[in-house]
Amino acid sequence: MNLINKKVTHKLFGIGSIVKYNDSSIEIHFASENKKFVFPDVFGKHLKLHDKSVAHSLEKIIEKKEMEHNEEERKKEEEKKLQRKNQELRWGLEKLMKNHKLHSESQMVFWCDTEEQNSSFLEWKVFSGVIKSGNNKGKPTKPIRLHQNSAVLLTAIDSSMPEKDRRILGVYMVNEDFIGKLCEDGYIPAHSKYRLQLTEQESDQMPFWKYYVNERSSQKMTWNTGKYRYFDNLWMAQILLDIAELKSDPKERELAQQFFEHFCKMNLITAEELPKPNGALMRM
Known part of the structure; x- marks a missing residue:
């Protein structure tokens, strides 16, 4: 999927065209200046592609990234739960050891x-x-x-x-x-x-x-x-x-x-x- 020169509309800056992008950022030329945004997060809420076919492909990428993000957050939460459980266990063991006669x-x-x-x-x-x-x-x-x-x-x-x-x-x-x-x-x-x-x-x-x-x-x-x-x-x-x-x-x-x-x-x-x-x- 090639986004170079694709037309977009931004809620604040109006119509522009994509100059360059990578896995984490995208640069767009508007009427008076170039602006950089987080890629692909900026699409959907603030930025829309004019090309519907490319927009559909981009939606798939965004969905995949969201799923990966959600999975990463889930793993982080599981890790936090495990850490809390281990901490509670350590506290319990420390209490047992402290009170041991x-x-x-x-x-x-x-x-x-x-x-x-x-x-x-x-x-x-x-x-x-x-x-x-x-x-x-x-x-x-x-x-x-x-x-x-x-x-x-x-x-x-x-x-x-x-x-x-x-x-x-x-x-x-x-x-x-x-x-x-x-x-x-x-x-x-x-x-x-x-x-x-x-x-x-x-x-x-x-x-x-x-x-x-x-x-x-x-x-x-x-x-x-x-x-x-x-x-x-x-x-x-x-x-x-x-x-x-x-x-x-x-x-x-x-x-x-x-x-x-x-x-x-x-x-x-x-x-x-x-x-x-x-x-x-x-x-x-």
Whole structure:
């Protein structure tokens, strides 16, 4: 479509002819001077083409541009709605975090089966399981005690070995914005930085029951049912400290030490006052 030299009529400036135009502006020569306008917006309200065929083609262009503009505005509005929704969610999370009271047993120890011993470290997340009975039967279990101060301890035991030989495979801090009571899918993801996997040799030196004890039966070491248990914040700190001292690789040792310090800060634990491990194995 060529608009050069096409006759037009403007409401204020009268009859003129198009001198030049591009995607955003148009210049028209009137009787006494040239005028520039926004193209194609000026047509319709202020400017009319004399050539009806060209005017019809231009209407199609204007309609298309209006549709594109409306779509762009719709997307902007959707983006604003999404931003408002995310902001409200952030405010809600901040309120939850601000009002959160530390539970003395807000750490999780997880029993990894053979498959999970690999997948837990590939995906750096575990699944809390499903509810076994009641109205919510079959729905994922919410790890309600877990918060941003929580860590997940990964453990395993060979089926032929006694429970006292359960060993620690690794540990991770929960994801930075994880809140257990808001967890709908049952998956507990790891922190982007604070995550540690032990070698087989290191794992052999980290027996779980060195730290964990059932206070009701302090010398009894049993894990009858369930994929996980909650346990004491101090016990997790003891484990992290021992892992830091166990690591021989300088980078891994530094990360483990940073993990320990971060954990103590999040759980209001004074590292210098941390008691020695006194789990069931230590009481035999």
